[in-house]
Amino acid sequence: MDALSDVLALLKIRSYLYGGFAAGGDWCLSFGPHLGSLKFYTVATGACWLAVEGVAEPLWVQAGDCLLLPSGRAFRAGTDLALPAVDVFSLVPGGATGGTTVYQGGGDILILGGFFTLAAEQATWLLDVLPPVVHIQAAADKAVLRWTLEQLRQEVTVPRPGGLVLSQQLAGLLLVQVLRLHMTAGGTGWLGALADARLQAALTALHARPGQRWTVQALAQQAGMSRTGFAVHFRQQVGQAPLTYLAHWRMQLAKERLTSSTASLTELSQALGYESESAFSTAFKRIIGYSPRHYHQRLAVTAPAA
Structure with a gap:
């Protein structure tokens, strides 16, 4: 996709x-x-x-x-x-x-x-x-x-x-x-970057395999650019460094899966490319502001009654 x-x-x-x-x-x-x-x-x-x-x-x-x-x-x-x-x-x-x-x-x-x-x-x-x-x-x-x-x-x-x-x-x-x-x-952010063929190639690969252990060099290869040139161009177009964008996208996926799936935190951590549940939880809290467990509890409290 x-x-x-x-x-x-x-x-x-x-x-x-x-x-x-x-x-x-x-x-x-x-x-x-x-x-x-x-x-x-x-x-x-x-x-x-x-x-x-x-x-x-x-x-x-x-x-x-x-x-x-x-x-x-x-x-x-x-x-x-x-x-x-x-x-x-x-x-x-x-x-x-x-x-x-x-x-x-x-x-x-x-x-x-x-x-x-x-x-x-x-x-x-x-x-x-x-x-x-x-x-x-x-x-x-x-x-x-x-x-x-x-x-x-x-x-x-x-x-x-x-x-x-x-x-x-x-x-x-x-x-x-x-x-x-x-x-x-000339749209801004990730949306505008999709009009750039080189960045589009990197973003498509990243979205297709969010759990891969991506590096800036590996994403630069997808874009057909040098590591430094890619990192600078990506930040200019998207407004974030490549791995920052990846981390934020993973957290969007994590929020969706915490809402809709029964996967354990360990399974979710592995699927999104984190070495441990602890590393995933730390990244989730840093970006979202809550631990995954607290986030899931908040969803249960605010969910509409059947």
Whole structure:
């Protein structure tokens, strides 16, 4: 499995499509904070402004553009941001899912939107490497998304049996496509590094065999680079030294397996490349802040009742 697929599988991403929003005339809507989820929007027809809290300048978004809002910040959207903002939830009572909400007669703009939920314990692995707004607007990039967006538009505007499930699947496909496009356009952290063929080779090998006793030299060989050149380039692109990245990835896997498997700490330690349970526990506590046993106990306490 490649590194991007590996991370997305660990995050257990689930898509929930709210539906469509059609508006006519001048309008301005406000959206409150959305902590713990990754919102997405795409403009099917028309155009409007988007102003995200903490982002200096509003963005002009138009037909075919896609937006990811991973930071959870409040935002406003509309044709005229100087207008008094209407709370979006006053138009969609209870956050109803599916169908299209029509405002002021519709006809000028159609926006499709929804959100993705992530596995809470691992969410920062993706959210921390994304900017407050990912805006896909280049013509070539929109061409890549065109088929998915058209299918999504049809499912939202012409309800049919199975449409909600299909829309959620299409939204998941859209997320992967947008992350790929952002990655190749200069994304940061490990996501941006995947656009570099040499670093991608090293990251793919590391993710494929996280329990291997990797050294910087061995990873450099995967990348076809000198040890020093690889170490410097990896740190510049990813923001961490190669073995630091490996240690943090192992701990993400450890948290997942402590949650979902019955493996003993000794078995888990060996699977992740540690010589002993003690060495694994020390690394886990240093990175996560708890011992593996304490972490597992916290999960048992906070787990929802059946």
